[in-house]
Amino acid sequence: MHRTRIKICGITREQDLHAAVDAGADALGFVFYPKSPRYVTPEQFALLARALPPYVSSVALFVNPTLAEVEAVVRAGQVSLIQFHGDETAGQCAAIAQQAGRPFVRAYRVKPDTAASDLLSCELAYRAASPWFSGLLLDAYVDAYGGAGKVFDWSLIPKELAPRVVLSGGLSVQNATDAVVHVRPFAVDISSGVEESKGIKDARKIAAFVAAVRAADAITTSEPHHERST
Numbered sequence: 001m002h003r004t005r006i007k008i009c010g011i012t013r014e015q016d017l018h019a020a021v022d023a024g025a026d027a028l029g030f031v032f033y034p035k036s037p038r039y040v041t042p043e044q045f046a047l048l049a050r051a052l053p054p055y056v057s058s059v060a061l062f063v064n065p066t067l068a069e070v071e072a073v074v075r076a077g078q079v080s081l082i083q084f085h086g087d088e089t090a091g092q093c094a095a096i097a098q099q100a101g102r103p104f105v106r107a108y109r110v111k112p113d114t115a116a117s118d119l120l121s122c123e124l125a126y127r128a129a130s131p132w133f134s135g136l137l138l139d140a141y142v143d144a145y146g147g148a149g150k151v152f153d154w155s156l157i158p159k160e161l162a163p164r165v166v167l168s169g170g171l172s173v174q175n176a177t178d179a180v181v182h183v184r185p186f187a188v189d190i191s192s193g194v195e196e197s198k199g200i201k202d203a204r205k206i207a208a209f210v211a212a213v214r215a216a217d218a219i220t221t222s223e224p225h226h227e228r229s230t
């Protein structure tokens, strides 16, 4: 059975970190973009990261960072993976990841006119650019860098790419099962959909989201892959 990996992003409080871990999250995201309502400083991250148990990944999310900013975070606490969510080029991501010694996920903000070939060639280019490239995260394009709670058209994702991507953008307790059953991504990433207010997570929503993803995993296991409807 495929177990869709789950990342809960935008952790700012220790109680939210525990809620996500207790619910069964595989990864927790910390936002190092100062304009975000979910921003944590390296000092705040250092305290939060001490509460991370083994085998739960921590993802440091940046928007157009300098190498020094990334290195400061990597020094502050345990970082498993970097997430680039800005306008960084493949070369910049590769250079920072190499220097910081961490693999990275690249966010691609999907527009209504994004073609399947755009997504496939982007993945190919990143894979060629760096051995530190771990995969693409697909988010909806909005007039901000992310965390906007907006869904994009999942049918734009090429079927051959879906099993490798992190699906993101406007996921919620309500659409989680649908998202996993239709797209069958490797992982899902959610931030605003499990919040009570910006930067403050809701433990019940986190638990319900994880349950909805697991329900979808059970459905996709009983349904042969070739029957995927999108």
Ligand SMILES: O=C(O)c1ccccc1N[C@@H]1O[C@H](COP(=O)(O)O)[C@@H](O)[C@H]1O
Pocket: 009, 010, 029, 031, 033, 036, 037, 038, 061, 063, 085, 137, 139, 145, 146, 147, 148, 149, 150, 168, 169, 170, 171, 189, 190, 191, 192, 193
């Ligand atoms: O969470 C933020 O504030 C944020 C800021 C800048 C870039 C990305 C950000 N969050 C990421 O956006 C996607 C979608 O979030 P949502 O579930 O639609 O709220 C997700 O990967 C967050 O990690």
